[in-house]
Amino acid sequence: MGGACSRKRDQQVNEESVQRGFSSRFCKSGSSKWLGSSVHIQQERGKCPSLMELCIHKIREGISNYSSFSMLPRDLSQQIFNELVHSHCLTDTSLEAFRDCALQDIHLGDYPEVKDSWMDIISSQGPSLLSVDISGSDVTDSGLIVLKDCPNLQTLNFNYCDQISDWGLEHICGLSNLTSLSLKKNNAITAEGMNAFARLVNLVNLDLERCSRIHGGLIHLKGLTKLESLNVRCCNCITDADMEPLSGLTNLRELQISCSKVTNSGIGYLKGLRKLLLLNLEGCPVTAACLDPLSGLVALSYLNLNRCRLSDDGCEKFAGLENLKVLNLGFTDIKDACLVRLKGLTNLESLNLDSCKIGDEGLANLAGLRRLKSLELSDTEVGSSGLRHLCGLGNLETLNLSFTLVSDSGVRKLSGLTSLKSLNLDARQITDTGLAALTSLTGLTHLDLFGARVTDFGTDCFRYFKNLRSLEVCGGGITDAGVKNIKDLVSLTLLNLSQNGSLTDKTLETISGLTALVSLNVSNSRVSNAGLQYLKPLKNLKSLSLESCKVTASEIRKLQLTALPNLVNIRPE
Structure with a gap:
């Protein structure tokens, strides 16, 4: 959370983090991935490294002494290569040592300075090479020509490579063994260039997220009958006409067309995709009428309608989607009447109703959804009385009640949800009294009290949450006195104490034993330069926020250089 301790309302969902775990963002410069990331041998305390690990570590330290690894067994040269990449020690010179090593995997996504000259070494792996990731690189169309020497390639990731165009696609269209191809955020690829995809007959996964010029190009996918996953998220050029060529891809299991111009009419072309498991329509101008063609998709288990034009009208069609496990209806105009239509979706494990106009009575329709593990009720009109309907959801692990009308009396109704692992209670009306009712939730791993009126007295309940x-x-x-109840939470990786204006350097001293911390925020406090010394034991710290504190950038930088080499995100800079 930021130092200002505020939340953006009606914020757009970050398409990079949509559920199902898609690839992380790549960027060409300024990446924190490689800052101070030199990998040393890290072992569990008391456990000795293996002889192989010691050898690879030694080779990495003296990499300038080696001109070629081609005589080594492939698995060993692969491990050495991976170590050089992870430790950011791979250079133009050291890369040459891997010529003709028959490596199987070259993963250089987001690695700095990858360019066309590197492709000659990469292609020298020949038929052994199965996977290449050069995302975020400076490789151009010319650099792809040499990949013809690697006929067994199965996976190619060119995400954020803005110098690869239609011409570059022609150089890979002969790789008939290719099963996975990713070209995220490429504005140089056009519908005409997508003709090259027609020859990739074994393609199973195709990712064209944020490619802005591919309208009309999906026609070239008609013959890719093995295609199971297609991602064209955030391609606002995609329209209903682009959906028609997909109607024959009967093996399609995942389709992402969020933030496109597809309407109810376009969704009609999908009614024959009976193997479809996941459909992401977030931000599309569809209404509840799109549920009609979807009701026959018996395999559909994930449906994202976040920010679509849904209202209560037509929601009776949800009854035909009885196999749904994940349903996102956030930021739509549905009310309690729609929730009546969800009563039969007894297989639901995740339900998102963020910012919908639902209240306490609507929650009564969720009481029978006993398989629910995640429930998002943020920014709704739900209050304390409605939480009584959730008492029987014994499998619930994640509950978000931020910006609702829930008060201390409602929090007491949650005490029986002993499976809860994540609880968000961002609300000014939550006080120490409400926290005292949570002591039975000993399995909590995430607790967000952003904005709650918590005092030192209320922090006493933290001692029950050993797994946080x-x-x-x-x-x-x-x-500072209240922070003493946090010092024994040794599993903490993220701690946000911002906007507690009375905290001093004593707080940093108190939490200095929380060595698992990766992120720490004590912004808008009385912490000073003198307190920074207490952070030295926090060797795992990667993010530190000290906005509006009495600290200077030079002292923080000194701390980073001398004691916290993994620190890559610092506020203030």
């Missing part, structure tokens, strides 16, 4: 990995107590009334 993430704790946010922002904008309350905690002092």
